[in-house]
Amino acid sequence: MNLSFLATVVFLALAVAPALAGQDQWTTIQRGLYLTRAGDCEACHTADPAKRMAGNFALQTPFGIIYTANLTPDPETGIGKWNADDFYQAMTKGREPDGTRLYPAFPYTHFTILKREDSDAIFAYLKTLEPIDQRIRPPEFTWPLTWRFLMRGWNLINFKPHPFQPDPQKSAVWNRGKYLVEGLGHCGMCHSPKDVLGAEKDSGRYSGGEVEGWWAPSLSGDKRDGIGDWSKDDLVSFLKYGRNDKSAAFGPMTDVIEHSTQYLNDQDLGAIATYVKEIPARNDKEPARLSDDQNRQAQSVGGQIYAAQCSACHAPDGSGVPTMFGPLKGSSVAQSRNPETVIRAVLEGVRSAPTDKYPTPHSMPSFAWKLTDGEVAAVVNYVRNSFGNRAAGVDAGEVHAIREKPSS
């Protein structure tokens, strides 16, 4: 058998490894891997799984396409010639070693709070990757955004480098959570609303945001348009396994689960949950009732479509099958004030992230070919306003716009 050969190789590898790298070095690199995952760097910096971290991932932004950087230690096309200071400057100030300004699609606005030792650990880890020679394509922007110096103006308005400032009134756990959520986790990049310049707004932070054709739902303490009815354990389970009894990650969030949060330890997940669960409720006024016409359509057409197409998995009473087929009753995604994700899910279908605890990527099929814009609107209005749910109505025109708009 090849087994004996395999055993020999493993033995040799174990015997040689400590000689190559001291225990401290190993720890730093391992910590770097952990933090690299916490930052979900892979989601944007790996376009081709065969070329891990070699960049060239086409990042769709409202202003055009940006191709992500090559983070492998290739001297010409990657970060092979950088030192730890250069890396720290890029992470925290958004400047390349030669002073070139990075586009803020790279979350230096979040990474600016990164501790120096954490930046160094990530850098040490990246230096261990296989160097891959891959030149990065220039961004596809319309003039004048191609002038990078304009980013200086953007930074003047939107960005000031600053270190992490713990809140002494809060617990160490909460502060760790804040450091992760606001820093490496860069959760606000998706979950906060953005202004016309693409910067996160100060008001309404974490009240949901638009991203790649989806609506990243609100993380606020509201019960309908928020996760006020989630416990900390619910949130930890969601981040660790991609599912909990109330929901499952889908759309762009599956990347976050698969590349990042499933690898975080329970302390850090607990810290994230502690911080997120203290995001206050906005207590918006109740959404407007469906118009008479919307209501009629929802009850007749929508109800019939729900019974025929949806109820087998989601159950007639919307209770679903927790951890397999998402419950719609009480769902914050279903009741989001922005219906884009609900409509997108019906049109394109969704796939949950396979994780160690839930290895099956339970999926919902696409209904784009089967339902018209009006039918989608009717069933979405039905789901958003049945089983005790309440949310603003949608019209066929909105469905049509989402159908025509690309998503990731």
Place this chain on the structure above:
Amino acid sequence: MARKLPSVDVLIIGFGWTGAIMAEQLTAEGLQVLALERGVWRDTSTDFAVTNAQDELRYRYRGELFEEPARGTLTFRNSPTQTALPMRRLGSFLPGTNVGGSGVHWNGQTWRFLPTDFLTKTHNEQRYGPLAADMTVQDWAITYEELEPYYDQFEYLCGISGKAGNLKGVKQEGGNPFEGARSRDYPNPPMEMVYAPALFREAAAGLGFHPFPAPSANMSRPYTNPLGIGLGPCTYCGFCEKFACGNYSKATAQTTILPVLMRRDNFTLRTESEVLRILKDRSGKRATGVEYIDTEGQVWEQPADLVILASYILNNAHLMLVSKIGQPYDPATGQGVVGKNYAYQITSSVDLFFDDKYFNNFVGAGALGMIIDDFNGDNFDHAGLGFIGGGYIAQWTTNGRPIETRPVPDGTPKWGAKWKKAMRDSYLRSTSVATHGAVMSHRQNYLDLDPTYKDVYGRPLLRMTFDFTDNEHKMSKYLTDKATAIAKAMKPREFKVNGRDGHYSIVPYQTTHNTGGTIMGANPRESVTNKFLQSWDVPNLFLLGSGAFPQNAGYNPTGTVGALAYHAAKAIREQYLRAPGPLVQA
């Protein structure tokens, strides 16, 4: 000229139920496992979404999940005196192809064989005297008691819904009183009974029989199996057999094993790779790997230390014959073993028509039904009956699919206004009682290579020689009479008996329960493999599937196929890997 690839620890030929079970077990052992599948990858969400899974024309009638006869078929005849002709359309049985194999389109009726089924020869001879001269039944090389832990393992993998009738020797009210002892109950409770099986239960019990809910691989509730894989509750949509399940509710390789297996780094699946033959070294006593062809016509040699033959039983027998492993069976002399004891099953039914009862058969599931086992195996006295073996009698409510379901009483025209009226009157107000009987092995029923017809690769086609014998006809008649008695007790307006007389026909669909051809046994003179499914001739070759059955029992085979695969896997993990070689001395 074949191009040679790097060797692997384990090579699995065919990636259906048993291939997936073995791959999961041996990757867990740390081995590098490669599976070669002639068909394509397919999965629930990408191929069998709920929006398209219930397309009767596409799947049932255009056969999208089945083997294509144009790519691989067999020749058939009823007796050795005839000339066999190629089967150009599927009919009597529907083998699958592609990842998951036939398990993707099964109903989910998941049985254990009776303890006496494993002792067909000695038990029947002891009780009834010598058997018919042309009957070639044998004892299995394994007993029910030995196999029990592996039945249990497969049932928990699948999440079978059912009610135990015998827990550690203690009879349980409401279960099957005839079954062998179980170490624990089913992982899930029985399915919800609809009206037809409930009516059958009442009628059968009234006649003194012992009805119980069918063991089902359709989930009666959400289930997480021991591998951590979640299955959804069955929606009773009635699209199981001949279809793939869109709701993750029917146990298949895709819903119970693949999500975990495909994540393992030491497992590789290579699809669209059809194995042409198993290669041997010069001694002929060791498999060195296989030769396979890809869809571009390139032939590859894939070496391996251990070869697992896990394709459909007809392909398993065919590959053994074209690879010249083991002595082919000769019905004239009774010598040889490969191709011996091919068997099948014999079915019949009674259709019932009512005026006052609605059954709504479209609310169904593949293994939703009530059963009596009073006339299965040797659960009853066969003295003076002139046959051995038996079968179960069932009210299955599997479906009311619109194209396939055409229940009309005797005397109805085949088309036109009267036929339409009869359909309208009967569709919701009819049901049926079915029998599902054993087929014993006989000298003249066997598999070999056809002397005339060849496949696209130039290999001779497999030739099937099979007919029902007196034993099957008498047995089926006996079962059908009992079924008719129950049908009458259900008090229909009228009923129609669909018996199975005359020669076996390969045209109408009956069951995909082909067995034998590479049977297990106590010694190499009588069998192809030992009790661990290990080839007597080539000890680093194992053959999975129902080919191992020395004769067929009165039950659907999948439960026993799964149990045998787990039993073989355990022997490989705990015995063979420590000392590669024969696990049973000939």
